[in-house]
Amino acid sequence: MPDPSGPIVEVRDLCKTFDVKHAGGVSTLHALSGVNFDIMRGETLGLVGESGSGKTTAGRILVGLIPATSGTVSLFGHSITEADGKAQLASVRSKLQFVFQDPFASLNPRMRIGNAIAEPLDIAGTHSRKDRKERVAELLELVGLPRNSVERYPHEFSGGQRQRIVIARALALNPDFVVCDEPVSALDVSMQAQIVNLLLDLQDRLGLSYLFIAHDLAVVRAVSTRVAVMYAGAIVETAPKAEIYSDPQHPYSRALLDAVPRADPDFVRHPVVAGEVPSLLDPPAGCRFHPRCAFATDRCRTEVPRLKASGEDRQVACHLFPE
Amino acid sequence: MRSAICSTRARREAIELAAPLLAIRNLTVQFRVDSGWVTAIDDVSLNVDAGECVGVVGESGSGKSVTALSILGLHARATTKISSGTIEYQGQDLLRARTSAMRRIRGSEIAMIFQDPMSSLNPVLTIADQISETLRQHQGLTGDAARKRVVELLGLVRIPDAARRADDYPHRLSGGMRQRVMIAMAIACKPRLLIADEPTTALDVTIQAQILELLRDLRKELSMSVMLISHDLGVIAEFAQRVVVMYAGRVVEDAPVAQLFRRPVHPYTMGLISAVPKLDSDAPRLHTIPGRIPSPQEIIPGCRFSPRCALVQDGCLDAQPSMQPAGDRQSARCPPRLLALGGRHA
Numbered sequence: 001m002p003d004p005s006g007p008i009v010e011v012r013d014l015c016k017t018f019d020v021k022h023a024g025g026v027s028t029l030h031a032l033s034g035v036n037f038d039i040m041r042g043e044t045l046g047l048v049g050e051s052g053s054g055k056t057t058a059g060r061i062l063v064g065l066i067p068a069t070s071g072t073v074s075l076f077g078h079s080i081t082e083a084d085g086k087a088q089l090a091s092v093r094s095k096l097q098f099v100f101q102d103p104f105a106s107l108n109p110r111m112r113i114g115n116a117i118a119e120p121l122d123i124a125g126t127h128s129r130k131d132r133k134e135r136v137a138e139l140l141e142l143v144g145l146p147r148n149s150v151e152r153y154p155h156e157f158s159g160g161q162r163q164r165i166v167i168a169r170a171l172a173l174n175p176d177f178v179v180c181d182e183p184v185s186a187l188d189v190s191m192q193a194q195i196v197n198l199l200l201d202l203q204d205r206l207g208l209s210y211l212f213i214a215h216d217l218a219v220v221r222a223v224s225t226r227v228a229v230m231y232a233g234a235i236v237e238t239a240p241k242a243e244i245y246s247d248p249q250h251p252y253s254r255a256l257l258d259a260v261p262r263a264d265p266d267f268v269r270h271p272v273v274a275g276e277v278p279s280l281l282d283p284p285a286g287c288r289f290h291p292r293c294a295f296a297t298d299r300c301r302t303e304v305p306r307l308k309a310s311g312e313d314r315q316v317a318c319h320l321f322p323e
Numbered sequence: 324m325r326s327a328i329c330s331t332r333a334r335r336e337a338i339e340l341a342a343p344l345l346a347i348r349n350l351t352v353q354f355r356v357d358s359g360w361v362t363a364i365d366d367v368s369l370n371v372d373a374g375e376c377v378g379v380v381g382e383s384g385s386g387k388s389v390t391a392l393s394i395l396g397l398h399a400r401a402t403t404k405i406s407s408g409t410i411e412y413q414g415q416d417l418l419r420a421r422t423s424a425m426r427r428i429r430g431s432e433i434a435m436i437f438q439d440p441m442s443s444l445n446p447v448l449t450i451a452d453q454i455s456e457t458l459r460q461h462q463g464l465t466g467d468a469a470r471k472r473v474v475e476l477l478g479l480v481r482i483p484d485a486a487r488r489a490d491d492y493p494h495r496l497s498g499g500m501r502q503r504v505m506i507a508m509a510i511a512c513k514p515r516l517l518i519a520d521e522p523t524t525a526l527d528v529t530i531q532a533q534i535l536e537l538l539r540d541l542r543k544e545l546s547m548s549v550m551l552i553s554h555d556l557g558v559i560a561e562f563a564q565r566v567v568v569m570y571a572g573r574v575v576e577d578a579p580v581a582q583l584f585r586r587p588v589h590p591y592t593m594g595l596i597s598a599v600p601k602l603d604s605d606a607p608r609l610h611t612i613p614g615r616i617p618s619p620q621e622i623i624p625g626c627r628f629s630p631r632c633a634l635v636q637d638g639c640l641d642a643q644p645s646m647q648p649a650g651d652r653q654s655a656r657c658p659p660r661l662l663a664l665g666g667r668h669a
Contacts, residue, residue, distance in 0.1 A: 265584050
C-alpha cells in the first residue's frame, strides 16, 4: 500500500540505452547510467543539464512514453518498471501529464481549441456533453484565455497562448504530477515570464507537483524547490535551490553556473570550462566529467563516483567530497 | 586666413574620422504577403563605429534579423520593398551599390554568421572545400596556398588538430565546432564588420561561453567591428559596448551598455530587463510585461508598445514617437519618459 507522506515519484538506478545503427553496424548509446531521484508531493524538481545529459529521456520514461532498460520507477507507489508495469501505469495514468517544449507541434492544427482541450475528457469518457463544455470553459479561465477561444484554431494564437492551451489540456483530468519538458524555451522573454508565473500559480491553486526539465538555470531557479544537475547521463548533484546557486559543489555545476551570461554589464566572468560533452556512444571511464575537470585525479579517471550525501538534503557525485 | 583653412581641413578630417563604419538611416522595409505589404521594420537608424561592438536586442518580430539581412542585400527581391532609408558603409550607399560591388563587399568587407551552423554548411563538401571556396572567390588562393590558409584559419578559431579536421564533413563535427568553422569562413578575408545573428542560440551554455570568448578575442586580433544580434540580454550585456533595443519593427532605445542596464529609458527596455529570470533572485514570481508581441500586420496607432505599457498616456496613441536624446549617447522613442527624466534632472 503506498505511503501517502512518501515521495510520489521514486527513481532508482535508472538506465537507458539506445541502439544506434550506422554503416559499421550497431552501437550502444548510453543515455542514462544509474539515475536516482525522488519527487515529493507539492514539490518541483528542476532537472537541468545541457544537450545529451539525459534529462528528456528521464522525463519520457517517467510518463511511460519509452521503457527503461533497467532500474525502477515508481509513481504514487506503483512500480511501472516491473513485469506488470503496463497495468500499474494504467492505474495511475490519469494522475500524470506532460507539457512539451514546442507548443506548435503539440497541437493538431486542424482541431479547434475546445476539442483539443476536451480530448482527455473524451478519452476518459467521464463527462457528459454539458459537463464537458463547462469544464473546457473552466480550464480556459484557469490558464488565462478568453472563453471564446473554444471555436478557434491553433494558428490564431501566439506561441505563449498556445502553451497556455497545452497546459489547459494537461490539466483537464486533474493530474497530481506534471512533467514539463522545456516548456518555456521556445518562447520570448516577455512570454516566458508569463508562463512561468502561470505554472507557479497553478501549483499553488491545485497542489501540483512538477518535474521541470530545462537547460536555462535561471528559469529553473524561478520554478524549482529542489534542483538536480545532470551531465552525460547521470545526476552529478542535487540540492535545495538556494544552495545549488549560492554554493555549487560539483565542479560541473560550478562550470555550468559560471558559463551563464548575466544581464549585468559589471559582472566579471570566471574562466570558461574547456572541452565539449563526451559522446555517449563511447563515454569516458570513471567520472564522465573528468576530461574537462580541473580537479581530476587518477581515481576520477577509473572509478565512477556514486551520488552520496554532502550536507542537509544535498547529494553530490564527486570523489573530491569525502564519503 | 591660413589658420581658417587649417581649421576647416582639421574639421573635415575630424568628421571623416568620426564617420561611422556603417550607418543605417531611417530604413523601412516591407514584405509582400497575401493581403498586400506589411512593414517589417520602420524608420530604423543605427551606427556601427570602427572597432565597435554593437548589440541589437529584441524579441521575435522585432526586426533585428531583417535589419541585418538588409545590410548585405540578402532579401528576396520579389517579395521585399525597401521603401525608404539608406545604408552607408564607409560612405557608400549599399542600397544603390551595383551587384558586382556588393559581391566584393559581402565576405571581404562585411561577413555574416547565422544561428544554425548545420544549415549554413554544405553536408557533401569537406570543411576545407567550403572554406577554400571563399578564399578562391575573394583572394584568388588555390591549391597548397589555400590549404595552408584553411588550416591556419581553423587554428585561429581554436579547432583542435586543425590539419586533420579540415578533411572532415560537417556531420562529423559538434554544433560548437560547426559554429567555429562558420566563424573561420567569415573571417577568412579579414572583414571590417562581422554581423553575428544569434550565433550562440543553438548551442549549450558552456559552448556558448566558449564561442563568445572566441569572438571577443578575434574582434581584438583582427580589429573588426561586430554587430551582434541576440534575444538574450545576458549575451548582449557581456559582449556589446553599445546596445540597440528593437520592438515590433522599430528601434526604441540606443545606449552604451552600462547605461542601458543601469538607467533604461524606454518602458519596454525596463520591462525586458526585469522580465529576465535572475540566477541570484528568490522572488516568488517573475516580473512580466502584460499582453503579447503584436504581429506585423496589426495596426497600432502611435507607439507600438502602448497597448502593453504601464506608463501609457493619451498622447502616446496620437503619433509614432521619434527617437530623441535621453542623456549621454543615449536616445529613446518615448516622449513621456524623456519628459519625466528631463524634469527630474533639471
